Amino acid sequence: MKLRTTLLAGSILIAAMSSAHAAGPRPLFQFPAECGQIWDASTYSNHWPDPDSIDITVRGNNLANIGAGEPVLASAAGTVTFAGMVGDEYRVYLDHGNGWVTHYIHLETETPLPIVVGRQVAQGEQIGRTGKSGAQAIHQHYTQLRDNDAVRIAFAGALINTHAGNPSSYGTWGTNSAEKIISLNCAGNTFMGWTQTGYQYELLYKPGSGQTKIVRVNAGGAGVTTTWEGSWSTGWTNFMPYHLAANGHPHAIVYKSSTGEVRFLRMNLHGAGVTNLTSGTWYKGWTDFVPLTLDGDKYFIAYDSVHGYANIDRIRASGDGSSNVYRRTWEAGRTALIPYKLGNAQYLLMYKGGTGEVEIDRITGSGTNIAVDEVWSGTWTKGWTNLVPVSHQGQQFLLGYKAASGEAKLIKLKSGGQGVEVTSAMSWTTGWTAFSPMLINGRGHVLLYKLGTGQAKMIRFRDDASGVDVVWQGNWTTGWK
The missing domain is CATH 2.70.70.10 (Glucose Permease (Domain IIA))
Structure with a gap:
């Protein structure tokens, strides 16, 4: 034709x-x-x-x-x-x-x-x-x-x-x-992970076929066990988990950028699938969704990196919808939005992979009165494709990775939102496409996966964050994101 x-x-x-x-x-x-x-x-x-x-x-x-x-x-x-x-x-x-x-x-x-x-x-x-x-x-x-x-x-x-x-x-x-x-164009891609009844679960999805499964992480991070398999429609682009309260029931928002289709889900007990709470259609074009907790309430940021549009919504206590409480136009082109908490303070680190610009904001307020204020900014090298937030030994870190070169770093987030310090620089193989952080026995772990080959491994931070050790590796089918 x-x-x-x-x-x-x-x-x-x-x-x-x-x-x-x-x-x-x-x-x-x-x-x-x-x-x-x-x-x-x-x-x-x-x-x-x-x-x-x-x-x-x-x-x-x-x-x-x-x-x-x-x-x-x-x-x-x-x-x-x-x-x-x-x-x-x-x-x-x-x-x-x-x-x-x-x-x-x-x-x-x-x-x-x-x-x-x-x-x-x-x-x-x-x-x-x-x-x-x-x-x-x-x-x-x-x-x-x-x-x-x-x-x-x-x-x-x-x-x-x-x-x-x-x-x-x-x-x-x-x-x-x-x-x-x-497509292996997987910058920023992570599996959707959550904790429930003391276990870590991951939702895996193949956007080309709709194949979906939930796996439970084995003790000590030694591999996974499948708890549920299903078939969804193709083309879902965003997956955001959240808990309605501390140790509460896990939920998730899933979204299709091409159509704006959105679903609010409840994750069933023991990883036995999901329950759809509500469906709807939103603006098509959001590129990022990240969760926040402010004054005990659950929120999320939706961001459109092409235009810079940014919304903050408060999630209903029932978990079946949200209402908008903040709407602004931020700088376009940010390729990573990383929310993290230090003490009782909620921060948001934003990185622009095309220029290396980085900014840390503090988010305050409650209800419908939300403020976002810059507390630090700087310039990093360009091209970090993945910046993964990891909790480790009571501290907050980022695992940084460049898919094209294999460069990797462990980056400690400083108190007061005042920048970062690198604790380890490493050289990995190229082509890792999915990263899912988790806390096991107080130590930071990350599940890694290569969509093109099916290679999977679990790494664990060393006590002093001077590097990582592999605790498990295996081979999966290809195509998961």
Whole structure:
């Protein structure tokens, strides 16, 4: 199926702006869609700028599945060099340095356009939504360019089969021959964990198929035991657990960014599935949900990193809904929001992976009177894809990880929200996609998982937070997020 992508003067101009020198090593590009989703890739003989570009879609554009409105994510860190209309197509171009550029075309159109030239973005940061501007059907037209020339695309370091040198990959749109690609673009991804009756549980979900399960962590973190399996619809993007009171019944909010669909759930006893308390439809486009506790009440922050919109809602005592108590526009582009408590004070650390900017705010108030005030700011290195809050020996830490390089750090959060100190720097393998923190016998533990290979392990902080030790490792099926 040929879908119109017109070469106009605007695109020629932007291509000319790219670096003209010989390109450096290719960045570790990731698929430009949500972690764990499975999409079809196709091309054809007269694809623009050549058949190394691909169209990515979901077969048949079944809108009950994934497709329309799904987040478009940056394949690698870079700078926006173009964001706007070329004819009736909405396009975003990113320059990744060293002669490498990516194009994202046919995105949903917004007025005003939310992404601006010069914005620095992180790998996995949302830059738009899948649409059909200037096209006949919903899809994303995607290209990787080296020194202005389209090249065979690689994701996670592996070349794909749909490319100019493989005519058998032409014209596969909507057929069983289309190449299926699973996204490993998992910046910030964590499993949904909670505690109940003295046990730690994790909800695992495959967004490409809807397969869902709950597992219970074995004693000492030595692996997991499945307590429930089910099948949900595909495309859920956000999972936020919370307890209604100290040691209270665990609940969760699950949300689909593409449609705004939301559900409030109660987690059944002994990990035996979930009970749906209520369903609804919210604004589509929230990228982050994080829980808060203020004066004994339960709240959450919803944040849209593309526009900077931020809401704080108070959750009903019944756990079956919420009401808005705070609405602001914050700085856009924040890629990690980490709530934590020190003593009785509630803090929120916010990190911007595209620039390294970090800010710590203190959140105060109760009921409908909520205040958010900055208490510290600084600049870290760019590119931390995961900042995982971990409690350990009565103190609060972050586990920082860069998926592209394997760099990892243990970072202690200072009192009064006054910044951090690094207690350990480590070098890990690349490609870990999910992190779930837990407290076992007073010591910080983190369950790690690689969506692409199924490798899983449990690590434990050393007493002095000078590093970590592996307490269990195993092999799971691939595709969980």
